[in-house]
Amino acid sequence: MLYDYFKGFGELPDNEMDYLLSHCTLNEIRKGDVLITPHHHVDSIYFLEKGYLHYYTYTDLGERVTLKVVSPNVCWTVMESFMNQIPTENECIALTDVRFCEFKRKDYLAIKEKSKSLSNFISRIVEQVLSLKVIEANNKSKMTVEERYLHLLQTNPEMIREVPVSIIASLIGTSRETLHRIRRRLTAA
Amino acid sequence: MLYDYFKGFGELPDNEMDYLLSHCTLNEIRKGDVLITPHHHVDSIYFLEKGYLHYYTYTDLGERVTLKVVSPNVCWTVMESFMNQIPTENECIALTDVRFCEFKRKDYLAIKEKSKSLSNFISRIVEQVLSLKVIEANNKSKMTVEERYLHLLQTNPEMIREVPVSIIASLIGTSRETLHRIRRRLTAA
DNA sequence: TTGTTAGCGTGTCATATGACACATTTTTTT
DNA sequence: AAAAAAATGTGTCATATGACACGCTAACAA
Numbered sequence A, B: 001m002l003y004d005y006f007k008g009f010g011e012l013p014d015n016e017m018d019y020l021l022s023h024c025t026l027n028e029i030r031k032g033d034v035l036i037t038p039h040h041h042v043d044s045i046y047f048l049e050k051g052y053l054h055y056y057t058y059t060d061l062g063e064r065v066t067l068k069v070v071s072p073n074v075c076w077t078v079m080e081s082f083m084n085q086i087p088t089e090n091e092c093i094a095l096t097d098v099r100f101c102e103f104k105r106k107d108y109l110a111i112k113e114k115s116k117s118l119s120n121f122i123s124r125i126v127e128q129v130l131s132l133k134v135i136e137a138n139n140k141s142k143m144t145v146e147e148r149y150l151h152l153l154q155t156n157p158e159m160i161r162e163v164p165v166s167i168i169a170s171l172i173g174t175s176r177e178t179l180h181r182i183r184r185r186l187t188a189a
Numbered sequence C: 001t002t003g004t005t006a007g008c009g010t011g012t013c014a015t016a017t018g019a020c021a022c023a024t025t026t027t028t029t030t
Numbered sequence D: 001a002a003a004a005a006a007a008t009g010t011g012t013c014a015t016a017t018g019a020c021a022c023g024c025t026a027a028c029a030a
Helices: A002-007 A014-022 A079-084 A105-114 A116-142 A145-155 A157-162 A165-171 A176-188 B002-007 B014-022 B079-084 B105-114 B116-142 B145-155 B157-162 B165-172 B176-188
Strands: A025-029 A034-036 A044-050 A053-058 A064-070 A091-094 A098-104 B025-029 B034-036 B044-050 B053-058 B064-070 B091-094 B098-104
Touching: A002 A014, A002 A044, A014 A105, A014 A116, A053 B116, A064 A165, A064 B116, A079 B116, A098 A105, A105 A116, A116 A145, A116 B053, A116 B064, A116 B079, A116 B116, A145 A157, A145 A165, A145 A176, A165 A176, B002 B014, B002 B044, B014 B105, B014 B116, B064 B165, B098 B105, B105 B116, B116 B145, B145 B157, B145 B165, B145 B176, B165 B176
Parallel strands: none
Antiparallel strands: A025 A098, A034 A091, A044 A098, A053 A064, A053 A091, B025 B098, B034 B091, B044 B098, B053 B064, B053 B091
8 A cells, every 4th residue: 555655656666665665664553542742752754554643733722723634545744843853742643543654764764865766756755745735735725614625525525524523623724613504504505 | 145044954065065056046026027927837946035025826716815925035936836847826926126046947956966965955955844834834723813913023023014914914814904903903002 | 231421413692804995195107 | 296006094884703502412431
């Protein structure tokens, strides 16, 4: 699965691909388990094979805000913590049972040093992830709450089904009641 | 100025730094001049020395939305267009007279191929920019409009002075009237 | 099985916001 | 210097949203 994901980023000799995959360890956690706690130095890149993660923070007033719901088949980490080796303020827990691959920072750096082709392959992935992040952020700016919901419904209907409404609401930047009104309007039409 | 900016990202041998800087061309444009138009393939990375750029898009209803105000002393480009060589939908114009350095995509790729240290240096910058982008996006999620304004006021007071209120309002995700009310409240207190 | 908790659906109500309109000021153009 | 255009300040008003409250159901633990 991870292999297919990597292949989407371009050619890579078999032996280098093997090298890459050999540094990944497979893990499983249960629904409700904590993956990242505040003040934690995030030291891994995660690739989800199954399940959903809830990444969130708190406002000054103590309200919980969803920053991301991590879906299967994507690479994810707390970028600023991983890259700059600083602690994160945020938390991440499993919304369902989750199976994932993990790359340690140490191995990530070793892979980048191994060869020029591997180094460029990795940076292509980072650039790709960055592009997606930027597009996502821009979409959020230009879309209304309702448009964001419809967009999610189109691009990731499974997530809508599997993740609690209150968390979806927080993700698209509204209250659970307002999301409810939106859904009522949509089913009525 | 660009030299100082680069030095902030770590050590690099003098000759490699010279090589890097030799690929940069200096340009100037006037207030109101257009830098990027829709359907344009963005082919450069820009480093602002002086002035402000306005990067924006339009909603389905034709309303203009500010995606970014580019300030001096930062590197910037339309990431998804530059990285994937696809046309952008968005526009960018100069809000003031602007002086900037420009790296062409061709040179960017050449620099990455030149040596491992240059390649890693570049990817460190990309990772850094990515981190900032993510932090910015997360802050936007967790802050109210007023908090975003106060945050801007603290981190970039010059921008608040130089850029029209209506554009600041759009940047922080509100109308110019609401930003006005916020400012009135703040000066009253 | 029963008790407890978490999530969902829905109503009321106060309020912050966007839309509109218009006066005033500043900037740009002729 | 005068005229035109752009940006800003401010008031009114309808409305979408968040906060709160409460009942219901489903999931989970004892």
